[in-house]
Amino acid sequence: MSPDDFHNKPFDEGTLTKLHIFELYAREWFPVFLAPERPLRNAIHVFDFFAGPGTDTQNTPGSPLRLLRQLQEFRSAQGWGKVRIHVHFYDEDSDKVARLKINIASHGFQLPNVSFDIQALRFDDAFRASELVLGNSQAAKLVFIDQTGVAHVTPDVFRKLVNSPTCDFLFFLSSSTLHRFRDHPAIWQKIDRPEDYFHVHRAALEYYRALLPPGQEYYLAPFSIKKGANIYGLIFGSAHPLGIDKFLEVAWRKDEFSGEADFPIDRENIRPEQLLLPMTEVQASKITAFESELENLLRSRRLSSEVDVMKVCFEHGVKRQHARAVLAKLKKEGVIDIDFYVPDVKRFREPRPIRMRK
């Protein structure tokens, strides 16, 4: 693909890939900090710790070029020039770093007012060198770790990420990593249906959730993406409900997903030797599990406001809108009385109550 093809390619073309979802999220993330006339933070830092050379063997753009493609769209935003913009691309392989620099130049992505920090660094060294920036409360951070790097997301790294102020992160678990999770004794015992990909992914999420410091308000969401024969389990983290809400909005965008969430469940087709479900099953299984848990929690009076409902949505990696059916059903049955069917993320601080009827 030539640089011109890359720039001209309609953004929504093609199937959703893990990089596509990352790019879509970056497109939502940049304007939060670059669009306001009075910026929320004086600096933004974007980290890609396993950046690669910028394109794959088919010349398809990789994560760093996609990030820059989105960033350049905001060159005339009000905050551009007021917010310091830092892009950190690291890879242990110096040849790949050299190719990445050439690729950035040949695509015309050497953007003005952007500080580029592109270095051949192993993750451990790069992460250590980034700790001050990650801990800076005046700077917003977006961190991307692709599936090559997930083994490096140790409990210590994970805790540092979740403790970083204004830091959203995305990382991917490949199918093989999910298999390892499934076979891990501590996790294996908790999975009701080891043949069900969705259960494995939830268990993986629970593993990370258990690493959160007690009482820490933090949002983690799982999401599944299929590419060819591979399924990637994506884990997104944000300290802010608006961050996770935006991420789920992106991930579920109708035109990207062709309504997979609406597919019927047909469990008859699952053979015991089948390790991972097809995507349609993953999505349907996800909605069913969410609805059943939401209904149980409401009937057992454990949710008292729209924020509680929203948190259940986030934990299951579904949109707030997915709560509508259960809320409407329980209202109709006279179990609850509510003034909303879809929780509103903007009412996060002053949520509407759920009144119990029965």
Ligand SMILES: C[S@@+](CC[C@H](N)C(=O)[O-])C[C@H]1O[C@@H](n2cnc3c(N)ncnc32)[C@H](O)[C@@H]1O
């Ligand atoms: C799959 S490629 C990255 C692709 C890139 N994220 C993209 O989407 O275009 C994985 C990269 O991780 C790098 N890598 C592997 N182990 C690493 C480590 N411990 N620290 C830094 N980079 C590493 C490899 O050199 C390789 O370029």
